[in-house]
Amino acid sequence: MAAGKPKIAVIGAGLMGHGIAQVFALAGHDVTIFDSVKPSLDSAKARILTNLKDLGDDQKAVERVTPVADLAAAVREADYVVEAVLEDLPLKQKLFAEIEKHVRPDTILASNTSVIPITRIMEGLRRRERALGTHWWNPPYLVPLVEVIETQWTTPEAVDFTMQLHAAAGKKPAHVKKDVPGFIGNRLQHALWREAISLVERGICDAQTVDDVIKAAFGRRLAVLGPLENADMVGTDLTLAIHKTVLPDIDSRPGPSPYLEQLVAAGKLGFKSGEGFRRWTPEQQAALRSKVLKHLKEARANDV
Ligand SMILES: NC(=O)c1ccc[n+]([C@@H]2O[C@H](COP(=O)([O-])OP(=O)(O)OC[C@H]3O[C@@H](n4cnc5c(N)ncnc54)[C@H](O)[C@@H]3O)[C@@H](O)[C@H]2O)c1
Numbered sequence: 001m002a003a004g005k006p007k008i009a010v011i012g013a014g015l016m017g018h019g020i021a022q023v024f025a026l027a028g029h030d031v032t033i034f035d036s037v038k039p040s041l042d043s044a045k046a047r048i049l050t051n052l053k054d055l056g057d058d059q060k061a062v063e064r065v066t067p068v069a070d071l072a073a074a075v076r077e078a079d080y081v082v083e084a085v086l087e088d089l090p091l092k093q094k095l096f097a098e099i100e101k102h103v104r105p106d107t108i109l110a111s112n113t114s115v116i117p118i119t120r121i122m123e124g125l126r127r128r129e130r131a132l133g134t135h136w137w138n139p140p141y142l143v144p145l146v147e148v149i150e151t152q153w154t155t156p157e158a159v160d161f162t163m164q165l166h167a168a169a170g171k172k173p174a175h176v177k178k179d180v181p182g183f184i185g186n187r188l189q190h191a192l193w194r195e196a197i198s199l200v201e202r203g204i205c206d207a208q209t210v211d212d213v214i215k216a217a218f219g220r221r222l223a224v225l226g227p228l229e230n231a232d233m234v235g236t237d238l239t240l241a242i243h244k245t246v247l248p249d250i251d252s253r254p255g256p257s258p259y260l261e262q263l264v265a266a267g268k269l270g271f272k273s274g275e276g277f278r279r280w281t282p283e284q285q286a287a288l289r290s291k292v293l294k295h296l297k298e299a300r301a302n303d304v
Contacts, residue, residue, distance in 0.1 A: 009082070109130060118151050132159065
């Protein structure tokens with residue numbers, strides 16, 4: 001690997017790709033970005049600049065981002081390639097097979113898939129030992145976590161390199177040692193969502209009450225107190241006693257809730273149809289989106 005800051009190539013300039021490029025550019029890396037859709041590629045730098053302005057970050061960082069309309073040219077010099085194209089397994093497999101033809105043998109290859117097993121995406125590569133997953137969260141420049149997922153083939157060196165790369169770029173990398181569905185973050189998140197839906201389905205409370213309870217109680221603490229820290233704080237003995245009483249009554253069905261399936265079948269798709277678990281006017285949707293963004297910006301400002 002060449003001396004100096006690793007050169008980054010980002011494949012896919014959509015919602016996640018342009019944000020990932022922005023993070024690496026702001027951290028001082030030279031970044032090439034490729035997208036097969038011209039308007040998406042052509043607008044990437046303008047979108048990054050808008051974000052940098054909005055966040056009060058160094059606007060000159062955008063000068064380190066180079067959009068490249070040819071995949072081979074985009075990855076040829078790269079030390080690290082991260083893919084953020086559509087969530088489509090054959091597309092990702094095809095892309096990595098093509099990318100591998102043009103990169104050095106030691107270039108690290110990463111996929112930002114949300115849920116596709118990294119093993120499936122990378123199984124066809126000639127050098128599977130340099131491939132892994134990096135699961136960013138939206139928006140990439142505001143949410144600190146990046147899950148670094150190894151497969152059965154990934155070398156410890158590739159994992160270490162990727163962990164250090166992201167830590168040095170100001171992210172909070174988390175090492176996922178086995179390529180399991182949902183990695184860590186989405187397994188935890190959706191364990192909570194399953195019980196949230198179940199509480200509504202069983203008539204214990206309505207959807208707004210579920211959200212109110214979380215936001216007004218343990219949600220307040222979650223950003224600074226993880227569940228296992230919390231368990232230690234209150235005592236593992238108390239945690240055991242609580243689990244003996246509560247776990248038998250918590251939803252443990254292996255599939256999606258029938259209540260959720262009915263909502264989808266009835267066209268109640270959430271914001272996009274105006275109703276999901278609750279009804280949403282366009283004004284309420286906009287207000288909630290901007291509340292989340294404001295919260296994430298304030299949290300980032302507090303981190304610094
Ligand atoms: N949106 C999220 O919250 C989120 C979070 C974590 C991970 N992800 C994952 O990140 C990836 C990208 O998601 P997104 O939300 O940025 O999607 P997006 O639709 O905003 O962007 C995808 C981009 O890929 C481009 N593309 C399509 N085919 C291509 C090809 N053959 N070569 C190059 N570019 C191509 C599209 O033109 C588009 O610009 C997906 O795998 C998704 O599951 C998304």
